[in-house]
Amino acid sequence: MKKRTFVVFFSILLSVFCLGGFVACPPAAADYDPLVSWNEGTTKDTIVNFVEEVTNPNSCNYVPPRGRIVTIDNDGTLWTEKPLIQGEFIKSRLGNGLSDLKTLGFLTEKEVVLADLELPEMTPEDYKQEAREFLDTQNHPYLGFPYIQLTFQPMVELVNYLRSNDFKVYICSGGGTDFIRSFAEDAYGIPPENIIGSTTQTEYIDPEEDGTYVLLKKRELVQPFNDKAGKPVGIDRYIGKKPIMAVGNSSGDLQMLDYTDDDQGPALMMLLHHNDPRECPYAEEAGIDCPYDDPVFDEANERGWTVISMQEDFVTVFGEEIDQAQIASELDISKEDFGTVSGEEIDQAQTASELDISKEDFWDRIIQEVTR
Numbered sequence: 193m194k195k196r197t198f199v200v201f202f203s204i205l206l207s208v209f210c211l212g213g214f215v216a217c218p219p220a221a222a223d224y225d226p227l228v229s230w231n232e233g234t235t236k237d238t239i240v241n242f243v244e245e246v247t248n249p250n251s252c253n254y255v256p257p258r259g260r261i262v263t264i265d266n267d268g269t270l271w272t273e274k275p276l277i278q279g280e281f282i283k284s285r286l287g288n289g290l291s292d293l294k295t296l297g298f299l300t301e302k303e304v305v306l307a308d309l310e311l312p313e314m315t316p317e318d319y320k321q322e323a324r325e326f327l328d329t330q331n332h333p334y335l336g337f338p339y340i341q342l343t344f345q346p347m348v349e350l351v352n353y354l355r356s357n358d359f360k361v362y363i364c365s366g367g368g369t370d371f372i373r374s375f376a377e378d379a380y381g382i383p384p385e386n387i388i389g390s391t392t393q394t395e396y397i398d399p400e401e402d403g404t405y406v407l408l409k410k411r412e413l414v415q416p417f418n419d420k421a422g423k424p425v426g427i428d429r430y431i432g433k434k435p436i437m438a439v440g441n442s443s444g445d446l447q448m449l450d451y452t453d454d455d456q457g458p459a460l461m462m463l464l465h466h467n468d469p470r471e472c473p474y475a476e477e478a479g480i481d482c483p484y485d486d487p488v489f490d491e492a493n494e495r496g497w498t499v500i501s502m503q504e505d506f507v508t509v510f511g512e513e514i515d516q517a518q519i520a521s522e523l524d525i526s527k528e529d530f531g532t533v534s535g536e537e538i539d540q541a542q543t544a545s546e547l548d549i550s551k552e553d554f555w556d557r558i559i560q561e562v563t564r
């Protein structure tokens with residue numbers, strides 16, 4: 193039997209056996225679910241239908257790969273934000289001598305970024321190394337796992353699903369660019385060049401005047417702050433194209449979603465709703481304000497944007513190990529375990545800090561920035 197004839201014969205034979213169930217065939221591609229941590233339902237269907245539509249060359253909604261831009265918020269969208277993890281990092285770096293920063297984790301994203309400017313000037317590389325070491329070694333105050341593990345597993349799957357369909361996935365965050373760059377490639381597969389965040393000025397200098405030049409992060413914020421109306425500005429500045437998909441979780445994302453929803457072609461706008469006790473089981477007791485009542489969800493309902501229900505759409509939030517530990521902890525965790533998280537202690541720390549502020553202009557500066 194000639195080689196080619198044998199190959200054809202063998203192929204037919206294999207097909208017959210497979211159809212008859214005699215041979216264990218490899219699973220068909222259709223069996224693979226890239227969004228396995230998403231429950232079946234409207235939200236998952238919306239995502240899959242959108243991706244299939246814009247990647248189908250025969251569809252009137254086809255978008256070539258160069259136009260498949262998606263921008264995703266980070267804090268509260270890709271990982272937990274209660275408390276803001278960058279704020280916890282800054283607290284750890286500034287040390288115990290700064291009593292005014294005890295409650296920093298409960299400040300807004302903008303306040304955290306401004307506090308970041310209180311850190312000593314350093315190179316971006318040193319900053320990222322220190323941030324990454326913090327994320328790898330320090331535990332979340334009540335979830336009890338290192339911060340680096342507190343990414344939302346279904347959202348990581350979503351990022352991978354989009355990237356595998358030739359979407360260019362960007363993070364667009366109010367958080368610090370270098371802080372996010374320290375972990376995003378490992379955590380989400382999103383490389384440093386795809387991070388759009390709040391940025392400090394940098395300068396290329398020779399600090400020792402010995403011909404050794406370095407980039408140095410300055411204590412000055414590049415305007416605008418990359419939140420709310422700053423997000424479309426940052427997207428235009430660093431990408432130069434409009435997204436066809438945007439995902440956020442709060443009013444800080446409203447303008448990014450509005451910018452994406454331009455009626456110029458296919459677009460998917462999504463908001464993650466934090467309604468899941470697997471993430472914030474002690475919200476009320478701990479004084480942690482899960483954003484149940486953010487008005488952006490009214491806007492989403494009016495405009496037909498997709499709301500992701502963490503409770504209904506996520507099979508798991510952080511992954512089974514952390515979810516199970518969290519459920520177990522609900523049974524016997526004491527209020528003392530929260531440290532400074534309780535409302536009364538926050539108030540006391542706040543009052544003390546106002547009397548004994550170690551950096552005279554710290555709060556003034558924050559207030560000025562936030563109210564202007």
Ligand SMILES: [Mg+2]
Nearest residue numbers: 265267268441
């Ligand atoms: Mg957010």
